Amino acid sequence: MFVHGFQEEVGDLWQETLCHPFVQSLADGTLEKEAFYYYLLQDDYYLSHFEKVIEKSVVQAGTEELAAEMRQVRERLRQSELLMREQFYPRVGLTERDFSERKPAPTAYHYTSHLYRMADFGSFGVTIAALLPCYALYADMGKMYETARSSEPFYQELLDSYVDENYQQVVLKQKRLVEQAASMADARELALMKQAFHISVEMEWAFFDMAYKKQNWRGSVNYV
Template sequence: MTFCEEVRKECDDLWQGSFDHPFIKQIAEGILPEDVFKYYVKQDSYYLQHFAKVHALAAVKAKGILTTQRFAQHAEITCGAEIALHEHFFEMLDVTDEELATFQPAPTAYDYTSHLYRVAFEGDLADILAALLPCYWLYYEIGERLKGAKPNHPVYDKWIQTYGSEWFENAVMEQITRMNELAEGLSTERREELKEHFRKSSYYEWHFWEMAWTKQAWAIGSYELTRNK
C-alpha cells in the first residue's frame, strides 16, 4: 500500500464521521438551514485565508523550483477560486459588511488553523502536506459521494458542483501523488509523524461540520466570551 492508502484506511472512522454528519446529509437533501450554512461559510472563508498562507510557507520550504511553483500556484489558484466562491455565497446569503467586520473565528476554526501553522513552522514540506491533504481529499470524496444528489437549492447545488469538478479532482490527485513521493523511503517512525498530522487534520475536518452545526461560540458554561469583554 502507498502511504496515502495506509493513512486513509487508518483514518476511515474519522472520515466516515464526516460523511455521516447531518451537516453533509442535509446539504445533499437541500434542507440544511441557511443560517447554519451562512455560519459555516464565514468560518470557512477565515480558514481558507490561512490555508493559502500555509501553502506559501510550503513553497518556501520546497527544495525544487517546480515544487515551489506548484505550491505557490495552489495558494493562488485553488484558494483564490474557493475564496471567490465564498464571496459569491456571501452575496447569495446576504452576509453584510458589518457581519464581516465583527467576525470572530470559532474555537475549532482557530484550533485547526493553529495546527496547520505549528506543523508548517516546525516541520518540512512532507509535514506540511500531510497536514493540508485531508482538506483537499475529504472534500473531493464528499463531492464524489454527492454527485447524484439534487438539493434543488442554488447555494448547495453550487457547493456540491465545486467539489465534484474535474479541476478540483486534478488538484487533489496531484497532492496525493506528491505526498506518496515525499513519504517514500522514510522510516516507520517518520511516517508515523506524518500520519499524526494527517489524523489531526481529519479530526478537525469532522469538527468543522460540528462547529457549524452547533454554531460554536467562545463560551464557558453560560458565560459567553466576546471581543468587548
C-alpha cells in the same frame, strides 16, 4: 500507497465525517440557513490561514519544481477565494460587514493553529500531509453526494464545485505530492506525516460539527 494507508487507519472517522448531519442536510436541502451562513464565514476564515500555510510550504519545498507546484496551489486557492467573495457570497446574502464582524469559532481557531504548528515545526512532507484532508474529504464528499440533488440551489452549487473535474485533478496532484514526500521520508518523518494527517481528519469532522451547532466560545474572548 502511503495516502491510502493514512486514510485507511481513520476509515471509520472518514466515513463519519462524510455522513455528518451537516453534510447530509446540506445534500438534501434541509440544513438550517443560519448554519450554512455560519459555515461559510468560518470557512472563509479557515481558508485565509490555509493559504498562509501553503506559503510556508513553498519555503519548505526542497526543489524549485516543488516550490513552483505549491505556488500554483496557492494561486488557485486565491482565485477560488476571490470568486467566492465577488460572486457566491453576495448571491447568498453575506455582506462585507458579516465578514468584518466575524469571530473565529473555537474549532476554526484550533484547526488553523494545528496547521501552523505542523508548518512551523515539521517538514514539507508534514505540512502537506496536514493540508491534504481538507482537499481529499471534500473531493470524496462531492462524489458521494453527486446524485443527491439538494433542494436548496446554493447548497447544490457548493457540492457541485467539489465534484468538478478541475477540483478532482487538484486533489489527485496533492495526493501525488504527499506520496512523493512520504516515499523519501525516514521512519520518524513518516510517523509525523501520518499524525498530521490524522489530526486534520479529526478537525474536519469537528469543523462540520462546529457549523451544525453554530459553536461559540463559552467564555468571553475578544479578538483584535
